[in-house]
Amino acid sequence: MVNILITDEIHKDAVEILKRVGEVEIATNLNKMELKRKIKDIDVIVIRSGTKLTRDILEHAKKLKIIARAGVGVDNIDIQYATEKGIIVVNSPDASSISVAELTMGLMLSAARNIPQATASLKRGEWDRKSFKGVELYGKTLGVIGLGRIGQQVVKRAKAFGMNIVGYDPYISEEVARSLGVKLLSDINELCKVSDFITLHVPLTPKTRHIIGREQISLMKKNVIIINCARGGLIDEKALYEALRNRKIRAAALDVFEEEPPKNNPLLTLDNVIGTPHQGASTEEAQKSAGIIVAEQVVKILRGEPAENIVNLPAIPSEKMGKLKPYMDLAEKLGLMTIQLLDRSIEKVKLIYSGELAKEDTEMVKRSFLIGMLSPILLAGVNLINAPTVAKNRNIKVIEGTISESEYGNAIKVLAEGNSESISLVGSVIEGRPVLREINGYRVDIKPEGIICIIRHIDRPGMIGKVGLLLGDYGINIAGMQVGRKEPGGESIMVLNVDHVIPEDVLEKLKNLENIRDAKVINL
Numbered sequence: 001m002v003n004i005l006i007t008d009e010i011h012k013d014a015v016e017i018l019k020r021v022g023e024v025e026i027a028t029n030l031n032k033m034e035l036k037r038k039i040k041d042i043d044v045i046v047i048r049s050g051t052k053l054t055r056d057i058l059e060h061a062k063k064l065k066i067i068a069r070a071g072v073g074v075d076n077i078d079i080q081y082a083t084e085k086g087i088i089v090v091n092s093p094d095a096s097s098i099s100v101a102e103l104t105m106g107l108m109l110s111a112a113r114n115i116p117q118a119t120a121s122l123k124r125g126e127w128d129r130k131s132f133k134g135v136e137l138y139g140k141t142l143g144v145i146g147l148g149r150i151g152q153q154v155v156k157r158a159k160a161f162g163m164n165i166v167g168y169d170p171y172i173s174e175e176v177a178r179s180l181g182v183k184l185l186s187d188i189n190e191l192c193k194v195s196d197f198i199t200l201h202v203p204l205t206p207k208t209r210h211i212i213g214r215e216q217i218s219l220m221k222k223n224v225i226i227i228n229c230a231r232g233g234l235i236d237e238k239a240l241y242e243a244l245r246n247r248k249i250r251a252a253a254l255d256v257f258e259e260e261p262p263k264n265n266p267l268l269t270l271d272n273v274i275g276t277p278h279q280g281a282s283t284e285e286a287q288k289s290a291g292i293i294v295a296e297q298v299v300k301i302l303r304g305e306p307a308e309n310i311v312n313l314p315a316i317p318s319e320k321m322g323k324l325k326p327y328m329d330l331a332e333k334l335g336l337m338t339i340q341l342l343d344r345s346i347e348k349v350k351l352i353y354s355g356e357l358a359k360e361d362t363e364m365v366k367r368s369f370l371i372g373m374l375s376p377i378l379l380a381g382v383n384l385i386n387a388p389t390v391a392k393n394r395n396i397k398v399i400e401g402t403i404s405e406s407e408y409g410n411a412i413k414v415l416a417e418g419n420s421e422s423i424s425l426v427g428s429v430i431e432g433r434p435v436l437r438e439i440n441g442y443r444v445d446i447k448p449e450g451i452i453c454i455i456r457h458i459d460r461p462g463m464i465g466k467v468g469l470l471l472g473d474y475g476i477n478i479a480g481m482q483v484g485r486k487e488p489g490g491e492s493i494m495v496l497n498v499d500h501v502i503p504e505d506v507l508e509k510l511k512n513l514e515n516i517r518d519a520k521v522i523n524l
């Protein structure tokens, strides 16, 4: 008999589904000691955000196979440790998109018409019809940052209000934007300049942190309204506070904050800020659907069927996988490099396998490549099961090919194209470890690990010294360096392994050095 423990409240229909496959115990509000005791003998645990499955809790699990998180965020689970222990983690990323989109519209209307402030005034016994004059949505330009699941739902609803929509999402194709009726802008600053309302729907990553900062706010129209139902860290709250105080920004409607719950957050002292306590997914329907989706995932896994929403993928059993594993690792690194180097919507990817690898079934290698390429830009886990579907949903064409001979032996060549730019990479496996052998036809020999800076430059005496000096001035240590060139005096590349993150302003200085064409930092 399968023992299933539910430690946060989930919808009764989800409980019914679970009861069909095992013995279900519901025990909410457990303290750490109780949870450690109970987790010992169970096969499946179903949680929401309330239960924290840290390492010291999971250490007590003796036969746990599945952690099911009803909802999206998995930051309350030690995924790495769960993976080490062979525990599968599933979630339900799709369940809340409509609810969040509806809250976004609700907050947009509330901010435009001062509904919360007017309600409070009415309840104070006032009848003030002047102070709360608002603005219409009709005919206004809405800037949508991030056109994924939620962003797209917001677009559909905003169109019904007669808004013109512009979008910023460098990883979405023109075609998808066109089908949504969104004018895709290639620069976030452009979106800030033209929008009357701005709404954010991107995941919080090192790249999107403070995506709305002082510079973006300075470019905005006076009286713009900002809505954030995504993640707090996306907006620089200090800069937002100043702009709201001096009425450059008319109003902000926030469901999320840099620190949650907010402690003495000055934004909440302003009369032109309205908000909700991270309630985007708090609807009957989203919670029902989150529960049902994870319950169905649990049933599928227990029956040995493929499940779509696996966040991690622990043991890959077959022997064959063992042989392919180093190539899967290499492919994932190549995918990570591809998205970071192209940094735009990718329309087509060609993967060419050579040597012995060309004779193998490379499906899992392809899927690993897609995981690397898609994970940095998407909120939900991309895994070996759902990777091809996620790629297809984003209109990415993936082609595989083989060549029997390559100077690198068993190797993977990647050719990726998007928005009229392309990139090529070649990687191989040496002594079981991935090695990058070519970037855009330039030979290199580097371990795809850590922080790497790739510089395109003209081959001139002293270039290496100039770069080293500049980075040294900012305390950035170079751990390794390689130069690749096709001919003396021509265009070349420099690849640096660095020990520290290169800040944006230093990267700009690097790009401005004489004879440097471009510089990019990637994280592997």
Ligand code: NAD
Binding pocket: 072, 093, 096, 097, 100, 145, 146, 147, 148, 149, 150, 151, 168, 169, 170, 171, 172, 200, 201, 202, 203, 204, 207, 208, 229, 230, 231, 255, 256, 278, 279, 280, 281, 282, 376, 377, 378, 379, 380
């Ligand atoms: P998604 O993964 O479906 O879509 C994210 C989109 O952002 C993708 O289209 C991606 O291409 C784009 N993107 C990635 N990096 C970008 C960048 N640097 N610039 C511009 N676009 C970029 O995610 P989703 O399900 O739509 O979720 C969007 C946000 O909503 C996330 O931040 C998520 O945490 C948040 N969320 C909030 C609540 C809530 O309760 N308020 C609930 C669910 C989700």
